[in-house]
Amino acid sequence: MKNKLIHLNSITVKFLNTPVFHNLNFTVNKGEHWALAGKSGSGKSVLLQVIAGNLSISGGGIAYHFTDDMQTVDFHPFIAFAGARHHFKTLSNTSNFYYQQRYNSSDSEDALTVTQYLSAVKTNSHSPAYWALENTIPALNLAHLADKQVIKLSNGESKRLMIAAALLKNPALLLLDNPLTGLDVETRKKFNLLLNEITANGTTIIMAGSAHELPDAITNIAVLDNGTIAKSQTKQEFEAGNSNEVEKPDINVSQLQELLNTSSAQHSYKQIVGMTDVFIQYGEKVILNKVNWQINPGERWALLGANGAGKSTLLSLINGDNPQAYANNIVLFDKKRGTGESIWDIKQKIGFVSPELYQYFPTDTPCLQVIESGFYDTLGLFRPSSKSRADLALNWMKALEIDKYARHLLKNIPASAQRLCLLARALIKNPALLIFDEPCQGLDDHQQQHFKAVVDAICSTSNVTLIYVTHYQHEIPDSVTRVLRLDKGEVVG
Numbered sequence: 001m002k003n004k005l006i007h008l009n010s011i012t013v014k015f016l017n018t019p020v021f022h023n024l025n026f027t028v029n030k031g032e033h034w035a036l037a038g039k040s041g042s043g044k045s046v047l048l049q050v051i052a053g054n055l056s057i058s059g060g061g062i063a064y065h066f067t068d069d070m071q072t073v074d075f076h077p078f079i080a081f082a083g084a085r086h087h088f089k090t091l092s093n094t095s096n097f098y099y100q101q102r103y104n105s106s107d108s109e110d111a112l113t114v115t116q117y118l119s120a121v122k123t124n125s126h127s128p129a130y131w132a133l134e135n136t137i138p139a140l141n142l143a144h145l146a147d148k149q150v151i152k153l154s155n156g157e158s159k160r161l162m163i164a165a166a167l168l169k170n171p172a173l174l175l176l177d178n179p180l181t182g183l184d185v186e187t188r189k190k191f192n193l194l195l196n197e198i199t200a201n202g203t204t205i206i207m208a209g210s211a212h213e214l215p216d217a218i219t220n221i222a223v224l225d226n227g228t229i230a231k232s233q234t235k236q237e238f239e240a241g242n243s244n245e246v247e248k249p250d251i252n253v254s255q256l257q258e259l260l261n262t263s264s265a266q267h268s269y270k271q272i273v274g275m276t277d278v279f280i281q282y283g284e285k286v287i288l289n290k291v292n293w294q295i296n297p298g299e300r301w302a303l304l305g306a307n308g309a310g311k312s313t314l315l316s317l318i319n320g321d322n323p324q325a326y327a328n329n330i331v332l333f334d335k336k337r338g339t340g341e342s343i344w345d346i347k348q349k350i351g352f353v354s355p356e357l358y359q360y361f362p363t364d365t366p367c368l369q370v371i372e373s374g375f376y377d378t379l380g381l382f383r384p385s386s387k388s389r390a391d392l393a394l395n396w397m398k399a400l401e402i403d404k405y406a407r408h409l410l411k412n413i414p415a416s417a418q419r420l421c422l423l424a425r426a427l428i429k430n431p432a433l434l435i436f437d438e439p440c441q442g443l444d445d446h447q448q449q450h451f452k453a454v455v456d457a458i459c460s461t462s463n464v465t466l467i468y469v470t471h472y473q474h475e476i477p478d479s480v481t482r483v484l485r486l487d488k489g490e491v492v493g
Contacts, residue, residue, distance in 0.1 A: 003030040004065050005173070005204055006051065012059030013043075013050055016412050020046050022227045023060070028206065031219075033199055035235075037211035038224035040416035040444040044208035045083075047224065048175045051206065052081045066172050080171035082162045082179060111149040114142055114161060121168040130201050131167040139194055140164040141187070145308075152282070155182040155355035155438065156307030156471075167198070174198065176207035181441045182355060184306040184471045192216055211242060212445070247446070249453040256399060256454065257461045260430045262392055267349075267432040269297055272465045273318055274331035280313055280324050280489075287313045289489045297432070300459060300466040300479045305486035311469055312356065314486065315435055318467075320346040333432065347377040351426035354437035358422060363411030367402070367421045368393050370410050374425035389428075396424040401450065416442045423451065427458070434458075437469040452477050 008026040012019070020043045028034060036044040049055040051062070053076055064075040112120075118137070123129045137143050140160040145153065153161060159182045166174060180188055195217040199205060205217060214221070214235060221238040223231040231238075273295035280288040288310045295301060305311050316322035317330060320343040330337045333349055351374065361370070362380050369381040371393035376383070397403040402420045405413045410421060419442055426434060436455070440448045452475065458464060459479035468480055485493040 004028070004063070005030050005032075006065070007063045008051075008060070009063070010060040011050070011057045011062065013046065013055065014058050015046060015055070019227060021050075024228050026222065026229060026232075028204065030204070033195075033205040033217050034207070034220045034222055035211070035214055035218045036206065036208040036222050036224060037238075038230075038444075040442070040447055041414040042224040043227070044224055045177050045415065048081065048083075048177055048206065048208055051173075052079055052175055054081070077169075078172040079175065080166035080169040080173070081175040081177075082166040083177045111151040113147050113149055114153075115146045117150050117161065118142075118164060118168060121165050123168055123170055129170050131170050133168070136164045136167050139167075139197070141190065148285075154308050154312055156184060156187060159183060160187070160307075171203060173204045173206065176205065176209075178209050178442060179207055180209060180213055182307070182438060182471070187307060188213075188471075210445075211238070214239070249446075249450040251450075251453045251457045252399075253457045253461060255395075256457050259392070259395055259399060260458065260462055262395075267297070267463065269333050269432065271295070271331055271334055272297055272299075272433055275317070276329040278314075278317065278328045278330065280310075280317075280322075280328075287489050291486075291489075291491055293484055293491070295465060295467070297465055298463045299482055300477070301468065301482045301484060302476050302480045303467055303469045303484050303486070309486040310489040311486055312354065312437065315352075315354070315437060315467070315469070318433075319350055319352050319435060320344075344377060348429075349432045350435060351429065351431040351433070352435045352437075353419075353422045353426045353439055354435075355441060356437075358419060358441075361410070361422065363409065363418075365410050366406075367397070367408055367410055367413065367417075368406045370421050371396060371424045371428055374428040393424070393428060396428050397421075399454065400424050401447075416444065416447055419443065420447065420451070430462075431464070433465045433467070435467045438471070439468075440470065440472070440475045448475060455479065 004027055006028045008024060010023045010025060011021060012023065013021040036047060038044055046055065050057060066075060066078040118133060123132070137146070140163060142160060142164060145157060150158070150161065159179065163176070163179060180191065183191060192215045195205060195215045199217045211221065218235050221233050221235055222229050271294070273293060275291055275293040278288050278291040291314065303311055303314070313322065317325045317328070318332065326338045332346055335341050365380045368390055369385060372385060372389050373379070373381045375389055394403060394406055397406055400420045400423065402417050405417050405421070410418055419439070423439055440451060443451065455466070455477045456479045459466060459477065466480065468476060470476060483493065484491060
């Protein structure tokens with residue numbers, strides 16, 4: 001008989017009085033390592049939170065078997081959780097970082113460095129500390145970031161840091177929420193090897209993620225659907241019966257054209273972006289080195305490069321978030337930076353979404369207002385709602401298949417729907433330039449294909465200019481025809 005590590009017995013879970021799971025049964029035996037699969041909104045992240053003890057159950061029971069007598073031992077020290085959002089603190093131990101803070105050198109100094117952040121993690125005393133700093137930092141490729149403020153990390157670097165912090169607790173059970181999102185190709189390969197090392201040293205893994213990207217260490221798959229586990233299989237059984245085919249989305253192009261026309265933005269520029277020998281440096285660290293980039297109206301670009309290559313910094317110069325733009329030769333929408341245009345003049349012409357925007361966007365806002373705020377480029381709606389613009393926001397929600405969340409607060413809907421709300425916010429004003437920085441993070445296969453089809457339909461019916469960032473080749477829209485590739489701050493292709 002297998003030795004149980006965790007057993008969820010007919011649990012019922014409600015979130016904000018809405019049932020998520022009903023009579024769900026789930027058993028993890030020692031030696032097993034599980035991936036939770038299923039459509040977006042199926043509750044994968046919620047189930048991780050339940051196992052971690054962060055969410056209460058309203059029915060059934062959970063039994064942990066980390067020791068011989070769990071009646072007298074708190075299970076929390078045995079579990080570490082690396083979630084989708086970080087919770088970095090300032091040096092004054094508050095969490096009031098703001099979105100553009102990483103680009104303002106004086107303000108960003110109020111953050112811990114990577115070494116300081118990891119040194120503050122408490123190692124659990126119940127187990128040998130295999131994952132000490134000297135092992136963990138190289139394993140997550142963080143040595144060259146040791147003195148960097150956490151606020152300045154790229155999305156992928158932040159992901160690696162959170163996983164490192166979880167490992168330093170030397171847990172018996174490691175819970176990972178979409179650990180591969182935001183990681184570049186090479187880092188994903190190394191992460192696969194890292195999971196082998198983690199499991200070889202006695203830690204059990206349960207991760208939520210895509211069914212099409214299963215690390216070698218995973219032994220079992222649980223597919224969540226309709227509030228329960230619809231399928232529980234070994235990895236071999238799952239891969240033998242699982243199809244990668246996704247039904248081709250049916251996009252109403254005429255509806256999209258009508259939405260774009262309703263926004264009635266008029267664009268007439270000779271040059272969208274012009275960068276000449278752009279150079280960005282923080283302290284001794286060169287972030288961008290002599291970058292030249294010309295983007296003409298109607299061009300669709302993929303911006304590619306590894307984690308930390310400088311992509312986000314480059315985009316921040318275009319989007320008006322980085323004050324170092326004034327020290328460089330940059331032309332945006334036919335005007336040289338520093339010749340009188342305001343940040344808001346620039347943002348009015350751009351629809352933008354990024355992992356950092358997702359991280360810092362206030363979540364106590366109704367989704368409809370989140371999308372309407374895209375007209376004003378504010379992180380929330382700070383003026384009376386306009387009926388015509390609210391109606392347009394609802395129609396964009398329908399186009400992205402998230403209209404059922406219109407009256408919900410952003411924080412109370414699934415993470416994938418939150419991201420789609422921010423995508424609708426970027427689209428609503430029909431801007432001259434769309435900047436999508438890893439827009440498909442956290443979306444399931446259908447949502448990814450649907451959004452990709454929406455982008456291609458918009459490009460086929462308008463002269464919009466596009467910059468698209470991703471670490472996955474299959475996510476790049478068919479309308480993208482040009483590529484700029486960065487490596488360590490320099491253009492390499």
